Amino acid sequence: MSRTADRWTIPVLSVTFLLLWSSGFIAAKISTRTTDVPTVLLWRFVIATVVTGVAALVLKPGIPRPRNLVHLVVTALLLQVGVFSSVFTGLSRGVPAGLTSLIVGLAPLFVGLLTPLVLRTRIGAAPVIGLLIGAVGVYVVVSGNLTAGGVDATIVLPVMGMLFLTAGTLYQKRFNDDTPVSAAVVVQMVTSCVAILVAMPFLGAEWAPSGTSGWLSVLWLGVANSAGTFAVMFVLLRRRSTVHVSALLNLSPATTALLAVPLLGESLTVRAVIGLAIALVGMYVGLGMVRRRGAARDAEPVRAGAGGDPPG
Numbered sequence: 026m027s028r029t030a031d032r033w034t035i036p037v038l039s040v041t042f043l044l045l046w047s048s049g050f051i052a053a054k055i056s057t058r059t060t061d062v063p064t065v066l067l068w069r070f071v072i073a074t075v076v077t078g079v080a081a082l083v084l085k086p087g088i089p090r091p092r093n094l095v096h097l098v099v100t101a102l103l104l105q106v107g108v109f110s111s112v113f114t115g116l117s118r119g120v121p122a123g124l125t126s127l128i129v130g131l132a133p134l135f136v137g138l139l140t141p142l143v144l145r146t147r148i149g150a151a152p153v154i155g156l157l158i159g160a161v162g163v164y165v166v167v168s169g170n171l172t173a174g175g176v177d178a179t180i181v182l183p184v185m186g187m188l189f190l191t192a193g194t195l196y197q198k199r200f201n202d203d204t205p206v207s208a209a210v211v212v213q214m215v216t217s218c219v220a221i222l223v224a225m226p227f228l229g230a231e232w233a234p235s236g237t238s239g240w241l242s243v244l245w246l247g248v249a250n251s252a253g254t255f256a257v258m259f260v261l262l263r264r265r266s267t268v269h270v271s272a273l274l275n276l277s278p279a280t281t282a283l284l285a286v287p288l289l290g291e292s293l294t295v296r297a298v299i300g301l302a303i304a305l306v307g308m309y310v311g312l313g314m315v316r317r318r319g320a321a322r323d324a325e326p327v328r329a330g331a332g333g334d335p336p337g
Contacts, residue, residue: 027266032200033247035221035261035264037267038129038257038260038261039104039261039269039273041253041257042061042254042257042258042261042265042270042273043273043277043280044280044284045249045254046250046254046258046273046274046277047254047255047256047276047277047280047281048245048249048250048284048286049246049250049325050088050116050122050125050126050281051122051245051281051284051285051288051289052242052243052245052250053109053112053113053116053123053246054116054122054289055238055239055242055243055289056219056234056238056239056242056243056246057116057117058111058237058238059234059235059236059238060111060231060239060243061117061184061230061231062110062114062197062230063224063225063230064223064231064232064233064234064327065113065227065234065242065243065246066106066109066110066113066217066221067218067221067222067225067232068109068233068234068243068246068247068252069218069246069247069250069251070105070214070218070221070250070251071218071247072243072244072246072247072251072252072304073210073214073217073248073251073252074211074214074215074217074218076247076248076252077210077211077214077252077256078141078211078214079209080207080210080211081207081208081210081211083205084205086204086206086208086251087205087206087208088208089204089212090313091207093201093203093204094212095148095322096196096200096201097201097204097209097212097213098212098213098216099194099196099200100193100197100200100213101212101213101214101216101217101220102216102217102220103190103192103193103196104189104193104194104197104213104219104255104279105213105214105216105217105255106216106217106221106250107184107185107186107192108129108186108188108189108190108193109212110333111182111183111185111186111189112125112129112182112183112186112206114182114185115179115182115186115214118179118285120179120180120183120287122179122184122281123166123278123281123282124183124280125165125183125186126163126166126280126281127163127164128180128183128184128186128187129183129186129187129190129274129277130160130163130274130275130277130278131160131163131187132187132188132190132191132194132274133156133270134157134159134160134271135187135191136157136194136195136268136270137152137153137154137156137192137268138156139283140195140268143195143199144198144199145187151310151311152268152272152311153155153311154310154311155268155272155307155308155309155311156268156272156275156307156308156311157307158303158304158306158307158310158311159272159276159303159304159307159308159311160275160307161303161307162275162276162300162301162302162303162304162305162306162307163277163278163279163300163304164273164280165221165296165300165303166214166279166282166300166301168295168296168303171178178312179305182276194257194262197259197262198271201259206259206260207256209245210252210255210256213255214251214252258270261273268311272307272308272311273308275304275307275308276301276304276305276308278304279297279300279301279304282294282297282300282301283297283301285307287337293318316317
């Protein structure tokens with residue numbers, strides 16, 4: 026891809042990723058009000074498998090090598106089953122969506138700080154500073170939820186989701202950079218479906234969502250938030266560093282607050298506006314250094330056969 030095209034596609038992909046990811050918190054909150062978490066997860070993965078399977082039939086990416094399949098399965102268990110089972114269960118048990126978004130939003134900070142150790146990549150001081158500023162913006166947006174009642178030991182659930190997200194992002198970048206995105210996404214969605222199907226008989230959950238809102242929110246989670254978000258994420262990880270995706274994730278809580286105004290009827294607070302502005306500053310600082318240090322490297326796609334594979 027030329028640098029001119031890259032100049033347009035990277036911003037478009039980044040905004041798309043941010044909106045799709047943020048919408049997941051809203052759709053999850055709606056769906057878990059009336060539907061059991063395992064049921065939501067099951068249909069999320071079933072729908073995503075169908076969508077990505079059709080895409081794979083059109084694109085014909087081929088079957089990943091056995092070693093790559095193992096990495097894709099591990100990444101699926103981390104980024105798909107681990108993250109969403111933890112986060113959705115926390116939401117269904119009363120953990121506020123804002124607080125959940127705050128905790129999950131801390132994953133980019135951990136990813137940025139661990140990247141030099143795990144991936145042997147130099148990121149410099151500015152990306153870390155940018156991530157810290159972004160984390161402050163995240164905190165400002167949802168700090169009111171920290172004093173809200175009803176949060177008890179279930180707070181460990183979104184914490185677990187954040188840890189799964191951190192580990193999955195690093196594992197994806199370390200081992201999964203060469204498999205075609207369409208093949209990777211299908212493998213991981215199938216893996217997630219199998220994992221949930223095996224567990225369903227032991228969870229006592231209904232097999233189908235309840236009501237129109239349940240089906241619509243699950244449909245959105247399966248098509249847009251699952252298949253769409255992760256496909257865009259893996260393309261970004263190939264063309265930019267983990268710090269780029271991390272900086273975008275820093276904006277998720279503020280973006281979620283903005284989306285909640287028309288979709289959930291929530292009021293837009295001054296805190297949300299201030300937090301979004303701070304997070305934008307953090308994103309600018311972090312991504313500015315990434316471009317200066319690795320523009321030549323990141324602007325080019327990863328060569329086929331360089332090692333690793335992406336998840337989906």
